[in-house]
Amino acid sequence: xxxxxxxxxxxxxxxxxTAIHGLDLSIEDGEFVVxxxxxxxxxxxxxRMIAGLETITTGEVRIGNTVVNRLEPAERDIxxxxxxYALYPHMSVRGxxxxxxxNRGTPRPEIDRRVLEAARILEIEPFLDRKPRQLSxxxxxxxxxxxxxxxxxKAFLFDEPLSNLDAKLRGQMRVEIRRLQRTLGTTSVYVxxxxxxxxxxxxxxVVMNAGVIEQIxxxxxxxxxxxxxxxxxxxxxxxxxxxxxxRLRGLVADLPAxxxxxxxxxxxxxxxxxxxxxxxxxxxxxxxxxxVELVGSESLIYANAQGLSEDVVLRSQxxxxxxxxxxxxxxxxxxVLHSFLRETxxxxxx
Amino acid sequence: METKRTVFPNKVLPYLFVAPQLIITLVFFIxxxxxxxxxxxxxxxxxxxxxxxxGLTHYIRLFxxxxxxxxxxxxxxxxxxxxxxxxxxxxxxxxxVSRLIRSSQFYTTLLVWPYAVAPVxxxxxxxxxxxSSTGILAYMLRxxxxxxxxxxxxxxxxxxxxxxxxxxxxSYNFLFFLAGMQSVPHSLTEAxxxxxxxxxxxxxxxxxxxxxxxxxxxxxxxxxxxxxxxxGIIAATTNGGPNQATNILVYKVYSDGFIGLNIGSSSxxxxxxxxxxxxxxxxxxxxxxxxxxx
Amino acid sequence: MVENRxxxxxxxxxxxxxxxxxxxxxxxxxxIAMTHTDVTLxxxxxxxxxxxxxxxxxxxxxFDPPGAPPFWLMVWNSTxxxxxxxxxKIVISIVSxxxxxxxxxxxxxxAFWVIFITxxxxxxxxxxxxxxxxxxxxxxxxxxxxxxxxIASATATFLFRQFFMTIPDEMMEAARxxxxxxxxxxxxxxxxxxxxxxxxxxxxxxxxxxxxxxWPLLVTTREEHFTLMMGVRxxxxxxxxxxxxxxxxxxxxxxxxxxxxxVIAMQRLFVKGLVETEK
Numbered sequence: 024x025x026x027x028x029x030x031x032x033x034x035x036x037x038x039x040x041t042a043i044h045g046l047d048l049s050i051e052d053g054e055f056v057v058x059x060x061x062x063x064x065x066x067x068x069x070x071r072m073i074a075g076l077e078t079i080t081t082g083e084v085r086i087g088n089t090v091v092n093r094l095e096p097a098e099r100d101i102x103x104x105x106x107x108y109a110l111y112p113h114m115s116v117r118g119x120x121x122x123x124x125x126n127r128g129t130p131r132p133e134i135d136r137r138v139l140e141a142a143r144i145l146e147i148e149p150f151l152d153r154k155p156r157q158l159s160x161x162x163x164x165x166x167x168x169x170x171x172x173x174x175x176x177k178a179f180l181f182d183e184p185l186s187n188l189d190a191k192l193r194g195q196m197r198v199e200i201r202r203l204q205r206t207l208g209t210t211s212v213y214v215x216x217x218x219x220x221x222x223x224x225x226x227x228x229v230v231m232n233a234g235v236i237e238q239i240x241x242x243x244x245x246x247x248x249x250x251x252x253x254x255x256x257x258x259x260x261x262x263x264x265x266x267x268x269x270r271l272r273g274l275v276a277d278l279p280a281x282x283x284x285x286x287x288x289x290x291x292x293x294x295x296x297x298x299x300x301x302x303x304x305x306x307x308x309x310x311x312x313x314x315v316e317l318v319g320s321e322s323l324i325y326a327n328a329q330g331l332s333e334d335v336v337l338r339s340q341x342x343x344x345x346x347x348x349x350x351x352x353x354x355x356x357x358x359v360l361h362s363f364l365r366e367t368x369x370x371x372x373x
Numbered sequence: 374m375e376t377k378r379t380v381f382p383n384k385v386l387p388y389l390f391v392a393p394q395l396i397i398t399l400v401f402f403i404x405x406x407x408x409x410x411x412x413x414x415x416x417x418x419x420x421x422x423x424x425x426x427x428g429l430t431h432y433i434r435l436f437x438x439x440x441x442x443x444x445x446x447x448x449x450x451x452x453x454x455x456x457x458x459x460x461x462x463x464x465x466x467x468x469x470v471s472r473l474i475r476s477s478q479f480y481t482t483l484l485v486w487p488y489a490v491a492p493v494x495x496x497x498x499x500x501x502x503x504x505s506s507t508g509i510l511a512y513m514l515r516x517x518x519x520x521x522x523x524x525x526x527x528x529x530x531x532x533x534x535x536x537x538x539x540x541x542x543x544s545y546n547f548l549f550f551l552a553g554m555q556s557v558p559h560s561l562t563e564a565x566x567x568x569x570x571x572x573x574x575x576x577x578x579x580x581x582x583x584x585x586x587x588x589x590x591x592x593x594x595x596x597x598x599x600x601x602x603x604x605g606i607i608a609a610t611t612n613g614g615p616n617q618a619t620n621i622l623v624y625k626v627y628s629d630g631f632i633g634l635n636i637g638s639s640s641x642x643x644x645x646x647x648x649x650x651x652x653x654x655x656x657x658x659x660x661x662x663x664x665x666x667x
Numbered sequence: 668m669v670e671n672r673x674x675x676x677x678x679x680x681x682x683x684x685x686x687x688x689x690x691x692x693x694x695x696x697x698x699i700a701m702t703h704t705d706v707t708l709x710x711x712x713x714x715x716x717x718x719x720x721x722x723x724x725x726x727x728x729x730f731d732p733p734g735a736p737p738f739w740l741m742v743w744n745s746t747x748x749x750x751x752x753x754x755x756k757i758v759i760s761i762v763s764x765x766x767x768x769x770x771x772x773x774x775x776x777x778a779f780w781v782i783f784i785t786x787x788x789x790x791x792x793x794x795x796x797x798x799x800x801x802x803x804x805x806x807x808x809x810x811x812x813x814x815x816x817x818i819a820s821a822t823a824t825f826l827f828r829q830f831f832m833t834i835p836d837e838m839m840e841a842a843r844x845x846x847x848x849x850x851x852x853x854x855x856x857x858x859x860x861x862x863x864x865x866x867x868x869x870x871x872x873x874x875x876x877x878x879x880x881x882w883p884l885l886v887t888t889r890e891e892h893f894t895l896m897m898g899v900r901x902x903x904x905x906x907x908x909x910x911x912x913x914x915x916x917x918x919x920x921x922x923x924x925x926x927x928x929x930v931i932a933m934q935r936l937f938v939k940g941l942v943e944t945e946k
Contacts, residue, residue, distance in 0.1 A: 071379075074840075074844065075843075075844075076378075076379045076840050076843070076844075077379070095382075095843065096840070096843045096844045097843060097844060097845065097846035097847075101844065102844060103840070103841065103844045105837040105840070105841060106837070107835055107837055108837075109835060109837035109838050109840065109841035110841075111838070111841075111842075111855075111856055112860065113856075113859040113860060113862075122842075122845050122847075122855070123844070123845035123846055126845055126846035126847055126851065127846050170841075170845075174845075374767075374775070374776055374779060375832070376767070376768055376769065376770070376771055376775075377768060377769055377831075377836050377839060378836040378840075379836060379839060379840050379843070380769055380770050380771045381769055381770055381848070381849040381852075383770065383849055384772065386766070386770065386849055387766035387767075387770035387772045387775070388766075388772065390762040390763055390765055390766035390770075391762075391763045391766045391767070391778045391782075393758075393759040393762070393763075394759045394760065394762075394763040394782055394819055394820075394824065395763075395778060395781055395782070397759070397815065397816065397818060397819040398781055398782060398784070398785050398819045399781070400800060400804075400816075401797060401800060401801075401815075401816035401819065402784065402785050402788045402793070402819060403781070403784065403788070404796075404800060405793040405796035405797040405799070405800055406788050406792070406793045406796070408793075408796035408799070409792070409793050409795070409796050412795075412796070462686065462689070465682060465686070466682065466683060466686040469679045469680075469682045469683050469686070470683065472675075472676075472679050473679065473683075476680075480683045480686075480687065481934070482931060482934055483687045483690070483691070484683075484686060484687065484690055485930060485934065485937075485938070486690075486927045486930050486931055487690055488874070488930060488941070489874050489878075489923070489926035489927045489929065489930040490694075490878075490923045490926075490927065491877065491878030491880065491896050491922070491923065491926075492878065492880065493878075493880045493896045493899060493900050494878075494896070494899065494919055494922055494923045495693075497899060497900070497903045497915070497919050498693040498694065498696075498697055498919065499693060500903065501693075501696065501697065501700065501912065501915075501916060501919075502692075502693055502696055504912075506709060506910070507708050507709055507711075507712055507910070507912055508712060509696055509712035509714065512711070512712045540689070540690070540693065543686075543689075543690060544690070545941075548938060548941060548942065549942065552938075552942050572670070572672065572675055601789050601791045604791060604880065604881050605878070605880040605881070605896065605900075608880065608881075608884075608900060609899075609900050609903055609904075623791045626791065626792075626794065627791070627794055627881070630794055630795045631794055631795065631798070631885065636795060639794070639795060640795070640796075643792045643793060643794065643795075644792075646791065646792040647787070647788065647792040647793075650787050650788070650789060650792060651787045654786050654787045
């Protein structure tokens with residue numbers, strides 16, 4: 024097990040397309056780090072650079088105390104779980120688990136011991152002699168995990184490992200991966216575009232966009248205090264309501280004075296908009312109801328306010344009964360506002 | 374041209390891997406081809422001591438030579454007849470087989486094996502059938518008053534090689550037509566059926582138009598087959614005779630060069646054929662669903 | 668789809684039965700000829716089998732036709748030639764496709780086009796110069812001369828290239844993370860995955876080698892290297908003076924038997940190989 028350190032890492036393709044713009048990141052020993060971002064943001068490229076599947080244009084990647092820039096993937100002592108699992112179709116599950124160990128010259132008794140142990144942990148013992156095509160998606164996923172575990176590597180690298188599973192299985196496997204990683208204590212880097220997965224798995228979350236890191240932090244900190252418009256919009260489902268400040272001023276006379284100068288956009292989380300009047304300082308917006316989505320325990324209400332370009336979404340506990348066209352009064356407390364600078368889109372300092 | 378996203382970093386290994394193929398290609402394909410082009414512009418003295426550049430002389434002679442023009446004419450006739458007959462019958466059989474479910478495999482098996490019959494063997498089989506003294510078809514024709522003799526009658530000889538060449542090619546065309554028909558989505562014919570189109574109408578208005586890439590591909594392949602792969606058929610039956618009636622281009626280039634030892638003319642003929650194949654290959658890759666994506 | 672057109676069903680079967688007859692008739696007549704004496708054959712064209720099959724089979728195996736080596740030797744030569752060509756083409760094609768797909772190296776595209784060019788240069792358009800090259804290399808009248816110049820194969824290379832491109836990129840990445848280098852990956856992963864393609868191609872290429880006629884005709888002048896195709900051609904040519912049609916047709920049927928049996932026995936693989944190499 025080891026820490027992973029990236030220093031000014033840059034990736035340029037064909038000399039002109041830059042995928043990663045000089046990026047620094049340090050991952051502690053035993054930490055579970057999730058790289059999240061939209062497709063094309065460079066998160067997979069970054070992971071593959073750590074794995075040794077992509078070359079590093081400039082900068083330095085260290086695993087433990089070793090600079091690995093020029094090492095083959097196999098020499099970096101990492102294991103990887105791929106999105107499509109990449110199980111060897113002609114080998115049995117056992118063959119898949121053993122292959123990496125055999126290539127490393129691990130003694131036979133040790134191979135058998137590790138394979139059995141991994142199979143036990145992942146509950147795939149009954150399938151050891153089957154071929155991958157005879158397994159369900161979830162079982163294949165476990166085999167792919169097993170192939171990583173048996174190697175007892177310095178780090179696990181996960182490249183969207185759950186995105187080929189259906190929603191229910193994805194939820195189960197998410198919990199399981201988290202538990203497994205806690206038990207083994209292996210440093211892990213996990214790439215996903217699914218912000219829910221990112222929130223639930225990460226010790227440390229890295230939000231990426233267009234080849235740069237937007238924000239690093241604990242998942243809840245990032246959710247509560249997004250440092251940029253991009254993070255604000257990307258994290259959370261439905262995302263934060265983002266309203267142009269000038270339009271908001273046209274609608275609300277008593278906006279709080281605490282909004283910093285230079286602010287261009289105000290963000291409000293859907294759960295921070297109330298239909299009932301709160302006790303603390305707030306302002307109100309009059310709107311009409313557009314649509315209601317009942318999601319079981321809560322309702323998502325889409326409201327249209329005259330003068331705003333997009334519908335405002337709010338989250339309300341329980342079942343909201345209402346019809347399109349109903350008038351609504353939206354109550355927004357002063358302390359829930361997020362202000363972002365017009366110039367840069369970064370968070371405005373208070 | 375694409376590779377895998379990640380490639381092996383080795384520098385020498387890939388050269389070792391392509392070397393055998395490249396060496397054979399260079400030594401036995403590209404070098405001889407350039408020699409053919411070179412000697413088509415040269416004349417060697419009878420003792421082979423010196424060669425002289427003669428420009429387009431061989432080509433001009435070639436296209437003024439009535440025997441060569443005759444050979445072109447014969448080749449065109451042969452190619453059209455073989456392609457039309459073998460593709461037509463293959464299309465008919467494929468359409469029939471694709472209507473069947475249970476027995477389709479059975480008929481397919483009985484129709485595909487001639488692919489594996491060598492041209493030489495196909496030639497001898499038909500030669501035997503049409504043989505004036507022992508052949509059953511010659512015997513039957515005599516019954517209708519036709520005195521069949523492919524040894525003497527040029528038309529008879531031509532019919533013989535057309536039959537043999539078309540017969541052998543049916544299986545190939547059949548398989549590709551069948552594969553093409555099986556890839557026409559069922560939903561289309563079903564929609565047409567609901568729209569009131571009967572089986573024949575469905576075939577001609579839906580299936581056949583959708584087969585046009587296959588048809589075009591087969592057309593090119595058949596022309597190629599008739600031009601080059603029928604050498605064995607001619608060699609086993611008519612040897613280009615009687616009186617040049619079946620001396621198609623590929624046989625003539627062989628007999629003029631290898632038997633007649635007329636190197637200059639044979640080389641010029643080679644180059645003409647080469648241009649023809651290059652054109653066919655170009656058309657095939659330009660307009661037919663491509664085998665290569667680069 | 669519900670379709671109740673008995674007439675059309677009958678027509679369908681009628682067309683196919685006619686087709687099968689057209690396709691099978693020449694071979695049927697040949698097989699009938701195998702069962703008669705030359706005297707019977709020369710006096711008429713029998714349509715029903717006679718009793719001379721075994722005699723003719725024995726005769727052909729011991730037959731030493733004029734201008735050709737003994738029959739068994741030609742069978743041996745053809746088998747050897749077809750097998751060497753088949754194996755040679757597969758080996759050199761699979762490794763060159765491997766290099767082109769899994770490596771990046773200077774002149775990679777050039778190498779690809781050089782291989783492509785072989786499609787445009789069939790032996791028929793370069794007969795004499797190719798003969799000269801083989802003669803200069805001292806390869807006339809040898810198994811090497813019969814086979815090596817034929818084993819370059821653009822189609823097989825393209826087939827393998829196409830197939831390799833369909834293997835997920837992650838397969839090789841996973842293998843590399845697992846510590847497999849290029850040779851190990853080829854041996855442990857790529858070859859086993861290519862089994863079906865190799866088998867299908869084997870059928871097509873065996874037939875290709877078996878039916879060769881022009882090339883052996885050019886490079887062999889001594890009888891001991893004659894192939895079966897040359898032999899049956901020789902025998903058929905000799906019938907004008909000595910019409911032993913029973914022996915000739917027996918030889919012809921035997922000469923076409925191996926590839927035909929392979930096609931029928933392994934029809935599925937054969938169709939796969941044929942349709943995929945041409946696409």
